[in-house]
Amino acid sequence: MSLPPGFLDELRNRLSLSQVVGRKVMWDQRKSNQAKGDMWAPCPFHQEKTASFHVDDRKGFYYCFGCHAKGDAISFVRETENVGFMEAVEILACEAGMQVPARDPKAQEKADGRTRLAEVMEQAVHHYRLQLQTGWAAEARAYLERRGLAEVALEQWEIGFAPPGWRGLWEHLRGKGVAEDLILGAGLARRSDKGGEPYDVFRNRILFPIRDARGRAIAFGGRAMDPNDSAKYLNSPQTELFDKGVNLYNHGPAREAAGKGQPLVVAEGYMDVIALVEAGFGAAVAPLGTAITEDQLRLLWRIHPEPVIALDGDRAGIGAARRLMDLALPELEAGHALRFALMPPGQDPDDVIRGGGSGAMKALIEGARPMVQLLWERETEGRVFDSPERKAALDRDLRQALSRIKDPSLRRHYGEEINRLRWALFRPAPGSSRKGGWRGRDVPAAPRPATKVSALVAGPDRFEEELREAVILATLITHPQLLSEFESDLEQLDCAGPAHAAVQGALLAAVHRTDAGDLRAALEERLGPAALERLFVWNEVGMSLAACGSDPKRNALAVRQAFECLQSIRGWRIENQHAQDDIHHWADESLTYRIDERNRAREAALKLSDEEDGEIEIAPNGAPLPKDELRVWRELSESLLGRKVSKNNGKP
Structure with a gap:
């Protein structure tokens, strides 16, 4: 059995032989010319020190002038990997992102059919070329002459003409004994919807034969001579020979x-x-x-x-x-x-x-301009960047575009070029001042020096997140009556490590338990005592939990604030990652603005109220709770962190 016809041709077209061979050899940089696909290396098939092994990347063949080994990508994999033909095809198909089709017992028959179709196409090329010399083609010849095509060019490009009649080619080929199914299969004629004889696809058009990389005629492209024709250019339909998405003209x-x-x-x-x-x-x-x-x-x-x-x-x-x-x-x-x-x-x-x-x-x-310049023009054309928000939107759009580049080194170089273009756009013009407003060219390009050393750019430690996770889990274990209230929050908690994730899963499985002793026994049975010992190992945790006491309102407040604080920290960390990207690619005053805003938001989330007076409503029935009970969270945090929390800004 064989593979379907055309599969191996497509496989060879998709692969670069130099990449396949390059896994096994070291290219001779002095002798090789990558731009021309002309690569040389010591032969992998016999022991030598000179670069006598030649790869013609464009034609897809290799040859060794020492041992005379030759072949294509499939034969190279067969010889170097010591595998059979189908195994080599499967290896290369996987690399090319293709799925190997089931072997076709009629493959040879189909291959013979493709050969017959190609022969019919050559007959059509010859027929249309002759038609260009007839009286029907006088206007077409005049058009080609106006376009500057001499007789020698018409011969070289094999340009032809399809007269206006409905069945000129059909009758010509049928008269030559060509079977109807071959004419239809080659895409030269269509069946009539009205039950009549098939009719020619191309009528009253200048025709350009389309050949594949091997030189076989596989299709035609036709330019209409009638300016009122519905399609100025028309290609052959898809056939066994032709797929317009995988071929190129010339x-x-x-x-x-x-x-x-x-x-x-x-x-x-x-x-x-x-x-x-x-x-x-x-x-x-x-x-x-x-x-x-x-x-x-x-x-x-x-x-x-x-x-x-x-x-x-x-x-x-x-x-x-x-x-x-x-x-x-x-x-x-x-x-x-x-x-x-x-x-x-x-x-x-x-x-x-x-x-x-x-x-x-x-x-x-x-x-010709590099692609990065067109990318920049697309994102900036017709836009005004007169505010930090608009500049941030530009950063976002550019970041999204560059994130699609898979090669990290190439992505970094693109970022550097974008940074240069951004600098040129936003740098202050001579004698300009920011006092007049945020005009695009008047905005200072460089961020403040403190930006690059800020905590946001430097990156936070995950330690604070793990501590707050520990508070949440330990409090819920100690006070299981809170499980039903915080079940949804617990499900959405993205634990920083596997140890906490295991406790989280066990708690969710035991959410129906309301007795602390019963819950702890169930958790130890599922996780083992060591897991809970690690969670409660800090004396500070126990001290903080004791500080909460048995008041359900205070316990719920502590857990709720822990969830909210954790959410703020993680949002801060995501922004930090974006800032790390931006500081290396495009950094200006708008980045400083974003960092300052995020720092203020984080500090507000971590800030613990120190007010003695005033009230805060937290009870379901709206009953007031004294604000000094907010100190519960400070006590928890200070115990866990082992350090004093500032009354001013929440920073230790």
Whole structure:
């Protein structure tokens, strides 16, 4: 049995052979040229010191000039891992994120069918090329001449024409003895919904043959000659040969040109690619009537580590660039990047070349901008940052975008560049002053020196959290009548360590018990006595609990404040993590403002009232409780922390 046809081709297309081989060899940095996919290393199949083992990453093959070993990614894994063919396929499929389909006993039959479809496609290419010379194609030839395509270019690109008739190709192929199912299977004709004979897919269109990386004709792209046609460009439907999301126009020739050092240029349409190649930019490709997909992005990076995206200079082109940016962010890694060469407003690459020649296009390609700049422009364009809140919103949006980059080193470099751009936006203009208000360019860029050494940026110790968890758990064990009241809070408690989490689970399982002795016996039976001994080991805990006494209101108050304080501390810690990120990536006065606000909120949460007079209502019936009983929480905290809690700001 064999795999379904096309699976191995897709597997090889998705993988980078140099990455597969790179796990087993050390590349010769002097001899290798990563930009061209030309890699050299000592051969892994025989003992040697010289770099005679060659990997052509773009073609996907290796060859050793010493022992003459050769093959592709599958054969390399077979030989180096000592596994069979299917095991090697499964290893590589896992790496490529593909699922190995069930083996197909009819795979050979299907492969033969694909070969027959490819043969029918070649007949269609030949037929359409002949039609371009007929009287029906006079207007098409005139259009191509106006676009600057000479006869030699028409031959090179195999451009053809589909006359206006409904069944010209169908009748031609049927007359040649081609079976109906092959014509339909190749996507050259459709069945009639009205019960009539099938009809041609392409009518009154200039046709551009689409070939895969191996050079096989797999589809057509057609430009309508009728300006009132519903679709200006039309591609072949999806077939056994063609999936527009995993192929590129001019893939094979572009791969070869990029291997010779030419920049890989990605345009939007067929005519743009043809114009680029005719102007000397041989490594030009285009997606097939759709936005670039993840599979096409991986194909681009296999051809060249830094493709230049040359999109039209209109709103649609800018929108396409930004969508591609979102697609690329999670896939970025060291050595894989994108640059963007946006055309002048209202122009595409073909317009640029016809208007200014290859030199104008070369300048745009050489001046292509890195993706980080487009990311910055997208997040700042049309926005005014005249308040700390708006600056914080910008920080949030940028942080969310950069968080999608998986490579930590690359994410850090992006952050540094964003920080530089942010500095340029918010630094004070010469002679400006903040007294006039928070205008974007008038805001000082650097945070106060105290910001970088504040407790928020330095990061809190989890010790305080564990102490408050201990107070909650110990109080509930000692006073089980509180369990029903705080059951929901206890369920949502995210314990800092496994020991407290185990006690938490046991308490939730015994929430129905109301006798302290009975509850403790049940917990010891489930957890063992050592678990509770660790919880009650501090004499301070026992002293604090004794201070609460048997008053249920005071006990409930202590537990409630412990939960609230713990929640405040953890919110503070989350903000701390964000601040740690921001202080390294983009830091200005708004960050100082955020830190100050969070510190004030934390201090307010930890602050313990020292007022002797006044009342606070906490009882369910609204009965007042003297405020001096709030000292209960201070007594608990001081006992646990073993230090005095300040009356001023709650800081020890």
